[in-house]
Amino acid sequence: MIFGVLQDLRRVSIEELKKVETSLDKESSEDAEMRDKYGSRWNRPASAALNSSMREKIAGYNANLTAAGDSDARLEQRLMQNNAAFSALSIDAAVSQMPRLQVRLH
Numbered sequence: 001m002i003f004g005v006l007q008d009l010r011r012v013s014i015e016e017l018k019k020v021e022t023s024l025d026k027e028s029s030e031d032a033e034m035r036d037k038y039g040s041r042w043n044r045p046a047s048a049a050l051n052s053s054m055r056e057k058i059a060g061y062n063a064n065l066t067a068a069g070d071s072d073a074r075l076e077q078r079l080m081q082n083n084a085a086f087s088a089l090s091i092d093a094a095v096s097q098m099p100r101l102q103v104r105l106h
Contacts, residue, residue, distance in 0.1 A: 003076045010065050010072075017058050017065075024051050 024047075031047035079086065087093065 001076075003072055006072055007069070010069055013065055014062070017061055021055070021058055024054060027051070 028047040028051065031044070034044075035042045035046075
């Protein structure tokens with residue numbers, strides 16, 4: 001069902017966000033090492049200051065993915081509870097409910 005596809009896409013998105021966070025952590029760690037090694041000669045802006053907006057966006061994306069997952073779970077549960085009503089909407093069910101002509105038209 002579509003909920004499985006959505007769950008897979010959400011999982012992949014979360015994995016990609018984790019990769020980005022890992023890259024930011026690595027860059028931040030390397031920056032700290034260079035600051036320790038070169039001291040005041042390392043005159044670049046601090047990595048944490050440069051990537052704070054990216055980290056905020058990542059946190060927002062993670063929150064959105066969590067909210068979407070919760071919403072999808074509630075919707076899936078409601079659809080399952082009303083499965084009988086939805087199955088009555090199928091073409092076969094509709095055809096079986098249609099009146100049939102008693103006399104052939106000429």
